[in-house]
Amino acid sequence: MTLLNAPLYKKLKEHAAAKPVSFHVPGHRNGEALAELTVETDYLLEALQTVMKLDVTELSSTDDLHDPQGAIREAQQLAAKTFGAEHTFFLVGGSTSGNLAILLSVCDYDDIVIVQRNVHKSIINGLKLAGAKAVFVSPQIDEQTGLATIPSVEAISQALEAYPTAKAVFLTNPNYYGIGFKLNQWANAVHAYNIPLLIDEAHGAHYSRHPELPTSALAAGADAVVQSTHKTLPALTMSAMLHIQGNRLNVHKIQQTLAMIESSSPSFPLLVSLDISRAMIDQAGQQLLEQSIRTANELRSWLQQRNGAIQAVQLDCHNKIEQLSNKSDCKQTDPLRVLLYDRTYANSGFELQIMLEENNCWIEMSDAKYCVLIVSIGMGIDSIDPLKQAITIIEEKIACQVSQHTMNRSKQAEQLQNEGSWELTISKPVVFRRSLNTAQVVISITLEDAEGFEAAEQIIPYPPGIPLLYEGEKWTRSLIHQVSRLAKAGARFQNASDAEMKTVLVYEKGPGV
Numbered sequence: 001m002t003l004l005n006a007p008l009y010k011k012l013k014e015h016a017a018a019k020p021v022s023f024h025v026p027g028h029r030n031g032e033a034l035a036e037l038t039v040e041t042d043y044l045l046e047a048l049q050t051v052m053k054l055d056v057t058e059l060s061s062t063d064d065l066h067d068p069q070g071a072i073r074e075a076q077q078l079a080a081k082t083f084g085a086e087h088t089f090f091l092v093g094g095s096t097s098g099n100l101a102i103l104l105s106v107c108d109y110d111d112i113v114i115v116q117r118n119v120h121k122s123i124i125n126g127l128k129l130a131g132a133k134a135v136f137v138s139p140q141i142d143e144q145t146g147l148a149t150i151p152s153v154e155a156i157s158q159a160l161e162a163y164p165t166a167k168a169v170f171l172t173n174p175n176y177y178g179i180g181f182k183l184n185q186w187a188n189a190v191h192a193y194n195i196p197l198l199i200d201e202a203h204g205a206h207y208s209r210h211p212e213l214p215t216s217a218l219a220a221g222a223d224a225v226v227q228s229t230h231k232t233l234p235a236l237t238m239s240a241m242l243h244i245q246g247n248r249l250n251v252h253k254i255q256q257t258l259a260m261i262e263s264s265s266p267s268f269p270l271l272v273s274l275d276i277s278r279a280m281i282d283q284a285g286q287q288l289l290e291q292s293i294r295t296a297n298e299l300r301s302w303l304q305q306r307n308g309a310i311q312a313v314q315l316d317c318h319n320k321i322e323q324l325s326n327k328s329d330c331k332q333t334d335p336l337r338v339l340l341y342d343r344t345y346a347n348s349g350f351e352l353q354i355m356l357e358e359n360n361c362w363i364e365m366s367d368a369k370y371c372v373l374i375v376s377i378g379m380g381i382d383s384i385d386p387l388k389q390a391i392t393i394i395e396e397k398i399a400c401q402v403s404q405h406t407m408n409r410s411k412q413a414e415q416l417q418n419e420g421s422w423e424l425t426i427s428k429p430v431v432f433r434r435s436l437n438t439a440q441v442v443i444s445i446t447l448e449d450a451e452g453f454e455a456a457e458q459i460i461p462y463p464p465g466i467p468l469l470y471e472g473e474k475w476t477r478s479l480i481h482q483v484s485r486l487a488k489a490g491a492r493f494q495n496a497s498d499a500e501m502k503t504v505l506v507y508e509k510g511p512g513v
Helices: 007-017 032-036 043-052 071-083 094-106 121-130 153-162 184-191 251-261 268-306 349-358 381-399 404-418 477-489
Strands: 087-091 112-116 133-137 168-172 179-181 197-200 224-227 240-244 310-312 331-333 337-342 371-374 442-446 503-507
Touching (some): 032 043, 071 268, 087 251, 094 197, 094 224, 094 240, 094 251, 112 121, 112 153, 133 153, 153 184, 184 197, 268 337, 349 371, 349 381
Parallel strands (some): 197 224
Antiparallel strands (some): 337 371, 442 503
8 A cells, every 4th residue: 555645654754764864862863773782683673673763853854743833733634634623633642641631621620520430540540630520420231231331311411410510521432342322412412511522432543434333423523532543543552643623622722731741752653653544544444444344244254153152242233324313322333343252151251361362362351251352454354264263272172161160150250241330320529639638547458348448549450441449439349249250250450459359458437437
């Protein structure tokens, strides 16, 4: 493929072709420093040296991300046009930096933001940095899978009515499993209060790029949308985009905030990968995505026809415009997400992931029931042959596993998908930043004894990185039960004081205090 219109890529290519003599940072001097290695080089070192030719700094010929006047500015303008925004910012700190920047530009100290309960931790961290409060709204539970999605329009409207001074509504759509909603109704409900609808669309950078894909949040009317371009489009890890439209947000303030939280020496390889990804979408995006959709459908069809132990969830899909027009709930599913599970109940999603990795197939994430696979852009049907072979081998092993014991054990694991931890539809405002003057003593107690205590740490199974319990919230018996079973099933808990979750940190004041 010839990239005809990628201005930043073109500028960096011209710079490298001139064989510049570097008397500036970075210290690898366009990769020349690697030539000093006394060890024998291999293809990985040679590839790194090639990337270093693009790893420059803010020169007069390369532009400045935080004050773009040249190639970066042009690349961002082209991205805005491609994705349907009025303004687009390239991000080198992943979607996390976009979420932080939006909140810091919208919120002042003590302001309220209406947030769905199952958000990514970066949104909570943004509220912490801003000193703002969250009003949590419980998610809906997808009937087909038992997975949490976004709150209903009715629940968001109730929260807005209860807290009319809220500065914004922040939702995550789609979820990690590719399940979400067309957001027009949500946008209308939020805009009735003349505040912005903010969307963490980290897993939907490819949305609206093909008729069989879901409608993007921008196309549905959201004011700010963060997309992890590296997740579903061919950009380097940590590269993302923040899209803005409408007049409810201060674009200049967002730009200032990004300059504050992102590195003053942003990675040009990340930036150029964003430019190239956008150029690929412009030139051949629909064709490449068509190929990926066929591949994902082929995998699902192969599994269904074999009728073996490993199956893919056949998600209800209503992505096409003619299907959505008459649906009140506007559910959308991503055809490029494949959810595998063991229908014999012999293995949890965690265990199935281990077996896939033993056969050199590496997936996005797993939970107590599902393994989540992403079919990347341009992925051909031949690319799933190793996965088919791995599944065949695993199913032979499962045939020797199946027993009443394993069936009962995994049925219990399946129930974890349906056990909601969200006991309130709309919470009271939650403050995340505690005053140093009123800080309580933190103690470690057994998980079993935690009921009624306030958590002194976030409880975050990872992936996907969505907290089950926030600092300051009280442990309940159902939460203790859920965390215990997740830990036993093999879940990892990010930054937990006890990786095995046998003990947890709580504030010293006990139950009923």
